[in-house]
Amino acid sequence: MARYSELSVDELSALRESLQAEYEEIKSCGLKLDMSRGKPSAAQLDLSMDLLNCLTEEDIKSVSPDVRNYGLLEGLPGMRKLFADMLGLKPEEIFVGGNSSLNLMYDTLAKGMLFGYYNSEKPWSQCGKIKFLCPVPGYDRHFGVTETLGIEMLTVPMTSTGPDMDIVEELVNNDASIKGIWCVPMYSNPDGITYSDETVRRFANLKPAAKDFRIFWDNAYCVHHVSDQHDELLNLMDECRKAGTEDSVFMFASTSKVTFSGAGVAAFGCSENNMKHLVKLISMQTIGFDKVNQLRHLKYFKDLDGVKAHMEKHCALMKPKFETVLRHLDEEIAPLGIAEWKRPNGGYFISLNVLSGCAKQVVSLCKEAGVVLTPAGATFPYGVDPLDRNIRIAPSFPTAEELEMATKVLCLSVKLASAEQLLAQKKTAGSEKDATVVA
Amino acid sequence: MARYSELSVDELSALRESLQAEYEEIKSCGLKLDMSRGKPSAAQLDLSMDLLNCLTEEDIKSVSPDVRNYGLLEGLPGMRKLFADMLGLKPEEIFVGGNSSLNLMYDTLAKGMLFGYYNSEKPWSQCGKIKFLCPVPGYDRHFGVTETLGIEMLTVPMTSTGPDMDIVEELVNNDASIKGIWCVPMYSNPDGITYSDETVRRFANLKPAAKDFRIFWDNAYCVHHVSDQHDELLNLMDECRKAGTEDSVFMFASTSKVTFSGAGVAAFGCSENNMKHLVKLISMQTIGFDKVNQLRHLKYFKDLDGVKAHMEKHCALMKPKFETVLRHLDEEIAPLGIAEWKRPNGGYFISLNVLSGCAKQVVSLCKEAGVVLTPAGATFPYGVDPLDRNIRIAPSFPTAEELEMATKVLCLSVKLASAEQLLAQKKTAGSEKDATVVA
Structure with a gap:
């Protein structure tokens, strides 16, 4: 896999076409997946079901x-x-x-x-x-x-x-x-x-x-x-x-x-x-x-030790989800030089920085393909990311299977949006150069 | 029992003395009773204990x-x-x-x-x-x-x-x-x-x-x-x-x-x-x-019918408490012409209007004898009752036995404060009349 920035106009054009075809195919699956908010999954909520009825009359009266x-x-x-x-x-x-x-x-x-x-x-x-x-x-x-x-x-x-x-x-x-x-x-x-x-x-x-x-x-x-x-x-x-x-x-x-x-x-x-x-x-x-x-x-x-022990169970559910997203990003995106991300040890999010000017397009492509992400810009005051590049990924809520699919859609959308943008940039740069030559 | 306003200075003086003695006796009991807030009693809270653990996992998941x-x-x-x-x-x-x-x-x-x-x-x-x-x-x-x-x-x-x-x-x-x-x-x-x-x-x-x-x-x-x-x-x-x-x-x-x-x-x-x-x-x-x-x-x-049925159980506990307070007031205070009150069909309070200028003194006497009432004036903005006469009685929290005792203290305090005030008024009026005669 070559870095996108090193591709020629023709190569980018062909790439965009094949990515678009891949995207249309995945869009036709009619997915309905949500990676928009830092919401615990049903499995995480199930961890605390013993909380529900743990109080006895004796506890209350004591x-x-x-x-x-x-x-x-x-x-x-x-x-x-x-x-x-x-x-x-x-x-x-x-x-x-x-x-x-x-x-x-x-x-x-x-x-x-x-x-x-x-x-x-x-x-x-x-x-x-x-x-x-x-x-x-x-x-x-x-x-x-x-x-x-x-x-x-x-x-x-x-x-x-x-x-x-x-x-x-x-x-x-x-x-x-x-x-x-x-x-x-x-x-x-x-x-x-x-x-x-x-x-x-x-x-x-x-x-x-x-x-x-x-x-x-x-x-x-x-x-x-x-x-x-x-x-x-x-x-x-x-x-x-x-x-x-x-x-x-x-x-x-x-x-x-x-x-x-x-x-x-x-x-x-x-x-x-x-x-x-x-x-x-x-x-x-x-x-x-x-x-x-x-x-x-x-x-x-x-006490706090009880909380910490409980949080280990959450970790056991969350860790593989973070790993899923990171694995896809590492394998599919890293070699292409079109995005950067952090590898957090905790929290609820992976912060993905795509090429400047691409975040809204990525989120929009994901949405059209049935994967809801936090709106681009949401991580900035007034909803305006001046570079339009930050995307917040919330892997907690989907099931493992859903997350695999959602991340696949995300990666594809990042690739497609990046190819489109780079192609447009190269074409503009090319025609400007042509214009300069003619002048 | 004669209306206090019809008593002579000497009669009021003797009355005050006997009330004071009665008050000192009750004060020495070291009561600790609370009629200050509209708080449900423990018995009322017990009515809802089935609420505590009524949810099943099935309910949640449904x-x-x-x-x-x-x-x-x-x-x-x-x-x-x-x-x-x-x-x-x-x-x-x-x-x-x-x-x-x-x-x-x-x-x-x-x-x-x-x-x-x-x-x-x-x-x-x-x-x-x-x-x-x-x-x-x-x-x-x-x-x-x-x-x-x-x-x-x-x-x-x-x-x-x-x-x-x-x-x-x-x-x-x-x-x-x-x-x-x-x-x-x-x-x-x-x-x-x-x-x-x-x-x-x-x-x-x-x-x-x-x-x-x-x-x-x-x-x-x-x-x-x-x-x-x-x-x-x-x-x-x-x-x-x-x-x-x-x-x-x-x-x-x-x-x-x-x-x-x-x-x-x-x-x-x-x-x-x-x-x-x-x-x-x-x-x-x-x-x-x-x-x-x-x-x-x-x-x-x-549904609302369920709430209404539940409120009947509250009523069964509250009604006798309201009756206790009203009975004491009817028997001990009504004949004396020193206070007025409402007979509510619901809510949490009995509103007692004592002689103008007496409410603070009544609340203070009750407090000294171990019965906490809502501070006088609290039922008015800025805590100032311009006539200093309204007292809010909250009968819900004490047990029936406590309430009997608390109401007794309250009635005694109303009588004592009223006798003191009327005595002071009559004395002032008397000395003013004397002064007029001398002049």
């Missing part, structure tokens, strides 16, 4: 105050401990919420807009134009929350060690309108990158121009390995304590991709100052979250 | 899409139907949320502040000073949400048929800064009043000066009877449809006081225009609420 009743706003002490261990915090630094960490992030940011935080001069909605840094590629729902709340988004490129910290420092330390940054520090969405120790330390040592600057540290994949090799993430809060910046961090986690994605437990963590301020506001908003579900999870896992 | 996974933002169709039947709406007018209707109310109002509603010119937070009408006495947590969000509260007196609609119409139809009103239309908190048909019709036919005015219709007690006599509430949305005002209503309900107060299911209902606008915003905030708990409730109840 806890005081009554978990069935109102109250205990910050959550069940045992569950606060479990999330504290997960995030590397103290239990009193944890607030256990409902079923969705995204909702907690939205709500926390909305509180910034409505009220400001404990060290804010005024609500962020009264600060004129404010901005958030968004490492890219990143998580589309972070960007959705930010855009919805009317906060301008500035992109920062991801490197292999996390966001480009030279740029982050330059911006955060000099522009007081920058109020925060989104981070998925471990197995980042979609790159699967874990921030290096240096990156974490530089986050802890930011000197923000905005004194109420906040790092939204979405540790969504802190126990979500898909390989025997586990990444390690330095504890940001420990580093912040050393630097005296612990008030600048909000951390988030959940069991959404541990037990049931729709019926898990989510939590946020923060310093005592932030907690006091937020709890006072939340106490006006609700009398408490679902403590029965918290107790259910606590009984099921007992 | 529903598509998978309730364990992400998605179905608006809620499980069956649960939307159930709440629709409860609130008298169409299923597509229902959004099923998390465990707390208060949280839905906060969130809906916060959305008004952050974004405005579908027919708002701009976010309410950018409209300068805006106001909400608060029928009083009312629900302290409504007032808490409103105050927290920086909305000014104007009180409207409750009558036996609901809020004084002459005042409501006069204010709403002429003041564009009034953006909404809080209502607990059935078995109101704390009075237990159900709005009359005329009141409901007048709400539907308001001609608000603010075109994005909203009625927050918190139907918290729509199936919560405590008597064989059931109140009936006219369907506001039906009346609104006739008047073309269906966009002016947000309705709320939950199973918090049906199953588990902390682990039930809450919902809001509204017109198609409002729903479209809100769902778009909520879709940025979360991927969905806990559908497993929704399915659990749906299986447990099947």
Whole structure:
């Protein structure tokens, strides 16, 4: 197999024709496959079925105050401990919420807009134009929350060690309108990158121009390995304590991709100052979250070791799926020089960078052939990937068989779109050269 | 027993002394009783224990899409139907949320502040000073949400048929800064009043000066009877449809006081225009609420008839408690002419009006004797009851035995505070008369 860039116009033309024929054939199969979202598969959800009815009347009655009743706003002490261990915090630094960490992030940011935080001069909605840094590629729902709340988004490129910290420092330390940054520090969405120790330390040592600057540290994949090799993430809060910046961090986690994605437990963590301020506001908003579900999870896992043991079962299901996608990419795409990708040790995604200007076309070809991918551009604020090249692949949801087929369609679409693009480029370059000669 | 107001200074003085002695005796018992909040008792929570583990694997697998996974933002169709039947709406007018209707109310109002509603010119937070009408006495947590969000509260007196609609119409139809009103239309908190048909019709036919005015219709007690006599509430949305005002209503309900107060299911209902606008915003905030708990409730109840049958069991526990409080008040307080109260057919409270200026003292006496009541003033915005006379009694939580004792303490405290106050008044009046004579 030759690299596409080295092919002549005629060779590319013939290639495109044969790929198109192959594509038409696969399109006629009428596939209906979904690799669009980081959704656990049915087999993964089946792993937690014992959670469903694990609580006995005795369990319920052994806890005081009554978990069935109102109250205990910050959550069940045992569950606060479990999330504290997960995030590397103290239990009193944890607030256990409902079923969705995204909702907690939205709500926390909305509180910034409505009220400001404990060290804010005024609500962020009264600060004129404010901005958030968004490492890219990143998580589309972070960007959705930010855009919805009317906060301008500035992109920062991801490197292999996390966001480009030279740029982050330059911006955060000099522009007081920058109020925060989104981070998925471990197995980042979609790159699967874990921030290096240096990156974490530089986050802890930011000197923000905005004194109420906040790092939204979405540790969504802190126990979500898909390989025997586990990444390690330095504890940001420990580093912040050393630097005296612990008030600048909000951390988030959940069991959404541990037990049931729709019926898990989510939590946020923060310093005592932030907690006091937020709890006072939340106490006006609700009398408490679902403590029965918290107790259910606590009984099921007992502690963080229980969670880790459970995550090994997820890994056993996820690892072969990641391997399937990577194998296809390695075998079918790598020799052609038309795309690059990461090999993450955890998380839910493989981040694929195709030739610039091809991502939308690849996603569109896949869709026509019955394979739904995350829309191209979704990994960038406002849905605009300036180079139109990043595609987020979510291998978790399809069965192994479906995934084989879906990845085949994906690879074919990458090849077809690349051949089309290179052909068009060569033709344009050729006719320009001709034009030059004639002139 | 003579009416206190007819007693002489000497008689009142002797009375106060004997009441004080009685009070000291009861205080020395070291009671620890709680009538502060509308919390179901353990016995009530026990009614729903079969809910806990009622879902089988088969139940889970019989529903598509998978309730364990992400998605179905608006809620499980069956649960939307159930709440629709409860609130008298169409299923597509229902959004099923998390465990707390208060949280839905906060969130809906916060959305008004952050974004405005579908027919708002701009976010309410950018409209300068805006106001909400608060029928009083009312629900302290409504007032808490409103105050927290920086909305000014104007009180409207409750009558036996609901809020004084002459005042409501006069204010709403002429003041564009009034953006909404809080209502607990059935078995109101704390009075237990159900709005009359005329009141409901007048709400539907308001001609608000603010075109994005909203009625927050918190139907918290729509199936919560405590008597064989059931109140009936006219369907506001039906009346609104006739008047073309269906966009002016947000309705709320939950199973918090049906199953588990902390682990039930809450919902809001509204017109198609409002729903479209809100769902778009909520879709940025979360991927969905806990559908497993929704399915659990749906299986447990099947339909509204199932809920109603279940509520009869609650009634069997609540009715004697209401009777206990009312019996004590009837026997011990009624002949003395020192307080008035309602006899509600449902809800969670008995609203007691003592002599003006006595409520705080009564609550304080009860507290010192070990009986916690809702703080005096809590039923008014900003915690200030201008006449200092309303006390909200929540009889649900204590056991029957505890309630007997708590009510005894309450009656004694009312008597003591009243005797003290009348004595002080008579003495002042007497010395003023003396002073006049001397002059």
